[in-house]
Amino acid sequence: MSTTKKTNIILFSGDYDKAMAAYIIANGAAAYDHEVTIFHTFWGLNALRKDEQVDVQKGFLEKMFGKMMPRGADKMGLSNMNMAGMGPKMIKKVMKKHNTTSLPALIEMAQMQEINLVACQMTMDLLGFQKAELLDDITYAGVAAYLADAEEGNVNLFI
16 A cells, blocks of 8 residues: 555636645645646646747637637636736735745746646647647646546545
């Protein structure tokens, strides 16, 4: 029997604050020697999008999804008090004042700690995302892979 503790997180939300919570928990669990996986699905995929536009061939609907959704973790809105985009600017100013780590930095830290960042392949197909549009060094898998991880998990969270 393995003594390795496993933490699995489904990141469904595309909200900056909820994604931050997922990455804070993931990095904390990794610091406590947990094997950690974050399974990004639906709007949570936005945390893995590259900031810059990537030139890829897409159909009309896929192009529309890409334009309507935030490009990259730093462009995600807040779950509450978004205030037409002013909320994220205000919270980031407060975070900077209190020397709090930003979401993009938390994602980079997760990659350095070898947290398994997984993009849901089915959601990518539905929303028209291509691998070139997402960060490097992430895994692509379906729900069966998540369920296999979750079955062995000591901690399983849905955010």
